[in-house]
Amino acid sequence: LKSQSEFTDFNFEGSGLNVLLDVLAYNTHYNAINAHYSLNEAFLDSAQIRGNIVARAKQLGYIPRSILSPRATISLVVTAGTDQDATAAGQLTLPRGTKFNTNVQGQAFTYVLKDATSASYVPANGGTNGSYTFSSLEVVEGELRTLKYRVDNDIESQKFQLSDSDADTSTLRVRVQENENSEVFDSYVQFESLKDVDSTTKVYYIQENTSGFYEIYFGDGVNGFKPSNNNIVTLDYVTTSGPDSNNASFDANALQDTLSDGVNTYPNTGTGGSTAVTTINQSAGGTAQETNESIRFNAPLAFATQNRAVTSDDYATIIKSNFANIKAISTW
Numbered sequence: 001l002k003s004q005s006e007f008t009d010f011n012f013e014g015s016g017l018n019v020l021l022d023v024l025a026y027n028t029h030y031n032a033i034n035a036h037y038s039l040n041e042a043f044l045d046s047a048q049i050r051g052n053i054v055a056r057a058k059q060l061g062y063i064p065r066s067i068l069s070p071r072a073t074i075s076l077v078v079t080a081g082t083d084q085d086a087t088a089a090g091q092l093t094l095p096r097g098t099k100f101n102t103n104v105q106g107q108a109f110t111y112v113l114k115d116a117t118s119a120s121y122v123p124a125n126g127g128t129n130g131s132y133t134f135s136s137l138e139v140v141e142g143e144l145r146t147l148k149y150r151v152d153n154d155i156e157s158q159k160f161q162l163s164d165s166d167a168d169t170s171t172l173r174v175r176v177q178e179n180e181n182s183e184v185f186d187s188y189v190q191f192e193s194l195k196d197v198d199s200t201t202k203v204y205y206i207q208e209n210t211s212g213f214y215e216i217y218f219g220d221g222v223n224g225f226k227p228s229n230n231n232i233v234t235l236d237y238v239t240t241s242g243p244d245s246n247n248a249s250f251d252a253n254a255l256q257d258t259l260s261d262g263v264n265t266y267p268n269t270g271t272g273g274s275t276a277v278t279t280i281n282q283s284a285g286g287t288a289q290e291t292n293e294s295i296r297f298n299a300p301l302a303f304a305t306q307n308r309a310v311t312s313d314d315y316a317t318i319i320k321s322n323f324a325n326i327k328a329i330s331t332w
Contacts, residue, residue: 044299050292051210057295060303064208064295066169068324069140069240070286072111074100074250075278076134078119078259081271085123085130089261092132093118096173096236097144099256100277102248109245110256111139111283112238114171121261129272140171141248141283142240151176151231161215164239169214171238174204176227185234191224193307200225243286249279287324 001007012018040046044056054064080088098113117137123130145167149160162172175185191203203224204216216235219226227233254277259266267273290298302321305314312331320326 044296048292050212053292053295054208055210057299058207060299061306062295062299062302063206065287065290065321065324066208066214067166067240067242067289068170068285068287069142069168069238070243070246070248070283071114071138071140072248072250072279072283073281074137074139074254075280076137076255077276077278078132078134078266079272079274079276080121080130080264080266081268081273082128083271084264084266084268084273085128087263088121088130089263090121091118092121092259092261092266094134094137094259098259100139100250100254101256102245102250102254102283104245104248107244109141109241109248110143111141111245111248111250112144114138114140114238132266136280139283140168140238140240141245141286142166142168142171142238144236145239146234146236149233149235151227151229151233153226153229157217159209159215159217160233160235161209161213162235162237163213164237165212166239166241167214168238168240169206172206172216173236174216175234176202177232177234178228179230180232182232188218194223197223240286242288246284246286248283250277252276252278285323285325290324 001010002012041049041052042056044053044060047053047056057064076094078092094113094117096113096116100111100113102109102111115138117134119132119134121130121132145164147160147163152158162169172190174188176188177183177185186202188202188204191197191205197203197219199219199221201219201224204218205224206214206216209215218224253275255275259275267275298317298320301313301317305317307318309315309318316329316331319331320329
């Protein structure tokens, strides 16, 4: 404008027009930066926000791994008191979530039983202090959480969120019941392949949402069974501190909970009853949640593999997806 003859006597520096021109220039610059950042977030290689990285990985069929709790194998012997032998039931069941305690470098941790298991009562040779023996129990570090949701099919694409960022999705159990009063549960398994999946197959799908929480959803009545309106969805899973308690062992008194066979409560220490825990395998496998860089690296490899083990790289990818604590791997 200064170069034009009709504005030669105009004081640009002292006018509002100069300010407006500056604002327009700054606004254009900010818009260019915003467009640059937005375009970066649209690609897996350049995205910086985790929600966008996860969204790009989902397009490749890749689900980022959650935090994983350490797992140990133990045995448990529950000995009845002298007054309990005559009334001891035939089976004693340890419910999912039975607690065991341990210490690692002075810090206390709680492990829970991953799956319910039962053992038969074996009378002692002398007729007193018989026992239940659980020879191989898998326990995982953390706390068992349970959430309940009501199915509302008026909500399009309803999803059910795991409300803990430290949820171990490998311990997730998904069950659906007809209503609150129903005692019958249908168990659902995680979707892995379209093979043999139809409108009656009870599978659930899982994904990480933009808030960093995992959420599950069900089929649409074509690719997987669709629960009915007002069904109750029960999600239970373990929240964990990850690798902090790797290499934990358990002493004989590790069991925290009292047990019941419906008739007696164990242990009844007053009449000679006891529990004894033995460590078979120390805890291992605790791993932090998958990082952004790990997702960026593994998602394209998983997409190329498509869960088919053909080349040596395919084997490496599949093995690492099942054993997250592997530091290095060579395949041939």
